[in-house]
Every structure is written in C-alpha cells, then in structure tokens.
Amino acid sequence: MMKKTIVLFDLDGTLIDSTPAILASFRFACGEQGFALPQDKVITQFIGHTLEDMFLGIGVQKERLWDFIESYRKFYRANMEQGTKLLKQAREAIDLAFNFAHLGVVTTKRADFSTKLLESFGVLHYFSVVIGIENVRNPKPSSEPILKALDSLYESKGQIPKQDCFMIGDTELDLQAAMNAGINGIGVLCGYGSEQSLQRFCMPIHHNTYLAVQALKSHLKA
Structure with missing residues (x-):
C-alpha cells in the first residue's frame, strides 16, 4: 500500500516515560556541581524543554550552564535505558501508525540518545x-x-501535502511547533502537559497516543 500520510511523534511523554532517568541525571548533575537539588515536581514541569531551559528554570546561572549539562549527559548516557520505559500502548500506537503512515520522531532530547532508546525497545525500524x-x-x-x-x-x-502531515505530542511546545510548521497537531494526555495548556491550540486531544493514532486512522478513512 502506498502511504500518503506522515505522522511525527514527540518522544518523552508521548512514546516513552524517562522521568526516573531524567530525575536521576538532575540529581547527579546538581550533586557534582554543588547545587541545591530542587523538588522533583519543579524539574518535571520543565520536561519537554531543552536542557538549557530546564537548568535555567531551576535557577542555575547562565555562565555555569554547560558544566551542568555535561554532568547531566555523562550520567544520562550511562543510565538512560534502565530509567526509561515505553508508555502503555505506545508499541501498539507505533505499529498501528506504521500501517498507514511514514513515521518520524521530533524531540528536544539528543537524537543519538533517542535512537539508542528506540533501538533498545525494538521499535527503531518503524521510524x-x-x-x-x-x-x-x-x-x-x-x-x-x-x-x-x-x-x-x-x-x-x-512529497506529501502538509494537510496530510501530523505531529502527536504531549506539550504545548509540540502543538505550537506543529502550528508554526503548518501541519496538524494532535495532543495527548499521557505525558507532561495539562489538558488546559493543550486546549489553547484548539486541536484534537486524546487520553494516550494509541487512542490518538486510532482516531487519526478513522479520520483518514472518513
């Protein structure tokens, strides 16, 4: 079957839950850099943003930023797999989407880290x-x-028309990026964004990524 649709996925909070790995890496970075560790909820509110913005968000001074990021990545690189899992029904969502669309991942995580994680879960070949x-x-x-x-x-x-291209994500960053790129955004509530923040973009919102893909498939058939 010739595929005439593109579906792009965010990663953290959309396909995977890497909260334990992210928090552990922040603890290591803050400890190594002698910085008071904030509460977990302060860190998790920034997941989905760049590491620069996350560290600035918890109060790290700009001139020390890259020391923290290097510490974080050193720990994360060694421990990311054991602190990350596929979200519930994410594998089914990927498999279903692959049946009717070309797939990609667009994330603020490093692509080399993302590729390694997707490979470890046995789903890299879909993308x-x-x-x-x-x-x-x-x-x-x-x-x-x-x-x-x-x-x-x-x-x-x-070439595939932008009207047939979709971005599925769990934060307003994903939906705003979709809007800025001129493609369709679809919000999911299995990650870090609130329903209220996603509703600002007047786009479809679903409980999880599998339900989003299921609804998209039905929409394309209609």
Missing part, C-alpha cells in the same frame, strides 16, 4: 527519521525540527 536537539539551531516550538523531519521524509518517500 524513517529521528530529529533531536543536536540537529537543529532552533528547537520546538520553532518549526525548524518538524520542517527538517519533513524534508528528510520528502527526500526518501516523496
């Missing part, structure tokens, strides 16, 4: 492109990561 923070100058909510993913897919799969 034709993975765009991470190191692949762009301007992360979400900029349109750049989505447009870069689309360009890669257009090159390998052929």
